[in-house]
């Protein structure tokens with residue numbers, strides 16, 4: 001990344017539409033617990049929830065942390081539903097130094113080497129195990145193939161080392177990337193409403209952000225954005241990433257953000273929370289038996 005791009009990214013990081021400043025960072029996460037409280041939760045058999053996102057450009061209308069906010073909000077919903085079922089959980093602060101292969105050429109997309117991220121994840125898993133936790137469930141809000149494969153591999157290694165670690169992977173994503181094996185928990189997500197590929201900072205993600213963090217959405221800009229539709233051939237080239245992706249989508253989004261709607265975002269959020277909770281509890285129910293490959 002050039003100095004200019006780094007500077008632009010830094011400015012963007014330092015000046016989002018301000019909201020609940022410092023309190024929001026660790027709200028509802030293990031970052032607010034004392035070590036005594038954390039240890040007691042581990043001894044009671046609490047499961048650990050971890051959202052893994054990335055700082056990534058999301059068009060001119062959404063913040064760089066979009067892929068962090070969304071899975072974190074989903075896991076907050078999952079934690080609430082688990083609590084209703086008498087299942088205790090501890091949510092880690094979200095991870096946001098992700099791998100940005102596809103949009104890595106944009107300012108604000110921080111690109112971490114996969115081996116660095118995987119190593120960091122494995123160290124986190126080892127620390128959790130040392131603290132007494134037995135089960136960890138990971139979720140990603142960032143669907144860059146290199147990022148997802150990094151999570152899948154780190155989860156697989158940590159699980160093989162003894163801690164029970166699972167990756168809550170939407171079926172559409174797992175099938176596209178060929179993710180299989182006992183550590184993959186397939187999650188059937190509700191179908192999206194958009195008619196054409198709405199892959200990045202489009203109607204779906206903008207609606208989600210209007211539902212969970214409306215103060216961070218530049219709605220006046222979003223309403224004026226023309227739809228960016230990619231046919232399969234251009235989509236395949238977009239996925240090769242870097243400068244090619246930036247050339248194909250200079251504004252940084254794929255989909256139709258102007259059609260975003262907070263109510264649809266809330267409905268879909270609730271449906272996703274329900275699907276994640278069901279997949280997680282079914283996975284737990286299968287503990288000890290041989291998982292389906």
Ligand SMILES: [Zn+2]
Nearest residue numbers: 066067201205
């Ligand atoms: Zn995103």
